[in-house]
Amino acid sequence: MQDTSRRIPAEMVQAALRAAERLGKDVADVPVQAIAREAGVSRSTLLRRLGGSRQALDEAVRAAGVDPGGQRPVRERAIEAGAQLIGEHGLAVFTLETVAASAQCSVYSLYAAFGGRDELLRAIFETYSPILDVEKTISGPRADLRETVATIYRLLVEALDREPRVLPAMLAETLARPHEPVLQSLRRHFVPRMLAGLGQWFADEMAAGRIRTLPVPLLMHQLVGPVLLHFMTRPATGQVPGLDLPDTEETCAIFAEAFLRAVALP
Incomplete structure (x- = not known):
């Protein structure tokens, strides 16, 4: 599956996050019009930059380490999921791919939250x-x-x-x-x-x-x-x-x- 989150301009992601904070909602619940207003563009311009779909924006927000649907932050979920994998199977199965699958996030979002596998492991060790x-x-x-x-x-x-x-x-x-x-x-x-x-x-x-x-x-x-x-x-x-x-x-x-x-x- 192609990762469309990388094509979304960073300013659009930040506009979505600001609009969500201002309205007190999850990003997924913020109307497109409100995000467009925050970004200083029209609704049609925003949709054109998003490729005509909200899904790409939600993926980009998730890749930035924030779940658009209101789940706990990627960092918390990854530490918990990684700890569970290590506790049950040892370090042999500890990869960013297996942690991402268990934490229900993208590998790219793990890089955004931790910088790499070693940093994630350090966070898990420090926590547990x-x-x-x-x-x-x-x-x-x-x-x-x-x-x-x-x-x-x-x-x-x-x-x-x-x-x-x-x-x-x-x-x-x-x-x-x-x-x-x-x-x-x-x-x-x-x-x-x-x-x-x-x-x-x-x-x-x-x-x-x-x-x-x-x-x-x-x-x-x-x-x-x-x-x-x-x-x-x-x-x-x-x-x-x-x-x-x-x-x-x-x-x-x-x-x-x-x-x-x-x-x-x-």
Whole structure:
């Protein structure tokens, strides 16, 4: 099917969006006459530039990242659809084409909203990982060390259990295909960010004499490694007959205590 949205002048798209905002309606519900008036042309001129049909204008508006029929923005739908695909099938099926089909938008509109596949994946990871909440926790007013560690564990476990299960799927892909280009792009973006966030928090705690002076990457591994391993394998471990696991809250408390015993100073 030929994409007619590219032939619509950008000023016509902007006129349609302005008219929709002024009238408080979806673009698809705005009369052609109102769009023509906003664009400063006659109705017949507008229709001639649209090729005689409203459909091309609606497609151009959709390609610009706004659904003409009142659906949620393309960005929101794409993040949700992409997360669902990753959670169910992994990164192997994650393409702009499959996300566009699932989100009911065009590939062109995904480029307009994100710029490309890597940027869309970053947005999905940021939405479904605990990174934003952890950054908020460690950048706020300084709390008790034990309480902060317990909060980080709760946020991590919530992200691992959240549906769609994006974080477990991405971790599994990282272990299976560590050299995958899209995963390398994620690492280049988020690892410096994590070092700036958690790394600064660790540096502050070391400077205050609350934890031992250790290399920051090793502190990060000590903090999240055991919890990640446990909760990634917990579904399978829980099926072993006669093996009783403590509940999630108690498990987090045990790991927090183990971390503090390893690195905290009196």
